[in-house]
Amino acid sequence: MADTSHGTGGTRTPRPFLKWAGGKGQLLAQFEPLYPPAFRAYHEPFVGGGAVFFHLAATGRLAGKRVVLSDNNPELINIYQVVQTAVHELIADLKRHRNERDYYYAIRAEEPQDPVRRASRMIFLNKTCYNGLWRVNRKGKFNVPFGRYKNPKICDEEALLAAHAALQNVEILLAPFETVLDRAKPGDFIYFDPPYHPLNETSRFTSYTADNFGPEDQRRLAAVFRELDRRGCLVMLSNSDTPFIHELYRGYRIDKVWASRAINSKADRRGQITEVVVRNY
Numbered sequence: 001m002a003d004t005s006h007g008t009g010g011t012r013t014p015r016p017f018l019k020w021a022g023g024k025g026q027l028l029a030q031f032e033p034l035y036p037p038a039f040r041a042y043h044e045p046f047v048g049g050g051a052v053f054f055h056l057a058a059t060g061r062l063a064g065k066r067v068v069l070s071d072n073n074p075e076l077i078n079i080y081q082v083v084q085t086a087v088h089e090l091i092a093d094l095k096r097h098r099n100e101r102d103y104y105y106a107i108r109a110e111e112p113q114d115p116v117r118r119a120s121r122m123i124f125l126n127k128t129c130y131n132g133l134w135r136v137n138r139k140g141k142f143n144v145p146f147g148r149y150k151n152p153k154i155c156d157e158e159a160l161l162a163a164h165a166a167l168q169n170v171e172i173l174l175a176p177f178e179t180v181l182d183r184a185k186p187g188d189f190i191y192f193d194p195p196y197h198p199l200n201e202t203s204r205f206t207s208y209t210a211d212n213f214g215p216e217d218q219r220r221l222a223a224v225f226r227e228l229d230r231r232g233c234l235v236m237l238s239n240s241d242t243p244f245i246h247e248l249y250r251g252y253r254i255d256k257v258w259a260s261r262a263i264n265s266k267a268d269r270r271g272q273i274t275e276v277v278v279r280n281y
């Protein structure tokens with residue numbers, strides 16, 4: 001019989017293995033009372049670094065459930081698929097990388113076709129690039145400079161193996177967020193962590209993909225949220241604490257959580273800010 005334990009069988013705790021802008025690792029304790037106590041399937045349509053998925057898996061709440069993780073970043077989805085199906089080949093390939101400037105730019109210039117090589121290249125760039133940023137130019141080519149870290153953990157074997165175990169029987173899809181409507185059924189739990197609506201124009205410091213996520217995308221997302229609500233799904237969404245977001249989700253329960261901004265180009269904007277968690281339950 002298929003093992004649907006999603007990581008409860010291993011001894012290692014699954015956790016994010018990439019540096020990801022907007023990663024929810026620091027918010028997990030504040031999210032704890034906000035999850036629904038019971039649900040059917042779990043969907044995470046902006047999976048990114050997957051902090052919430054790994055946390056739910058580690059705490060046994062996904063055992064035996066259908067789990068669908070998706071994102072519209074093709075390199076990221078390839079990484080998850082390779083960790084799921086070929087983690088040992090990936091680990092072997094990661095071990096060849098070196099944290100050296102010229103080597104970094106040589107690897108950055110490559111365009112490998114093999115999925116394992118592609119995943120290995122992107123994990124290497126993610127661990128050694130400037131600030132762990134993920135930025136691509138208009139042609140979709142990764143363009144972040146070398147990060148000059150002393151001793152980055154390019155191959156975090158333990159985290160990769162734990163993620164591999166947690167990802168067994170998980171559906172991993174390259175898909176825009178709207179497609180969750182094709183899959184979600186009444187009683188399912190959907191957690192949305194979209195690129196945030198900017199607090200102001202200068203805080204538009206990251207670009208996750210070639211396409212920016214603008215106010216129109218936020219509106220389309222709010223429409224998907226309302227449709228899932230009508231359908232009887234349990235829906236939770238993170239975003240920035242701005243008047244625009246409060247207006248979009250008027251009528252739903254909105255809680256504030258405290259976050260510290262780790263990736264920010266302006267040192268004076270570091271520190272604690274509030275974010276919102278919107279729920280329909």
Ligand SMILES: C[S@@+](CC[C@H](N)C(=O)[O-])C[C@H]1O[C@@H](n2cnc3c(N)ncnc32)[C@H](O)[C@@H]1O
Nearest residue numbers: 020022023024046048049051072073176177193
């Ligand atoms: C804020 S990050 C998610 C952070 C993640 N929850 C974590 O803990 O690391 C947003 C993600 O949305 C993805 N994304 C951006 N636009 C999208 C779209 N239209 N459809 C699906 N995913 C999208 C990006 O590739 C990125 O991984």
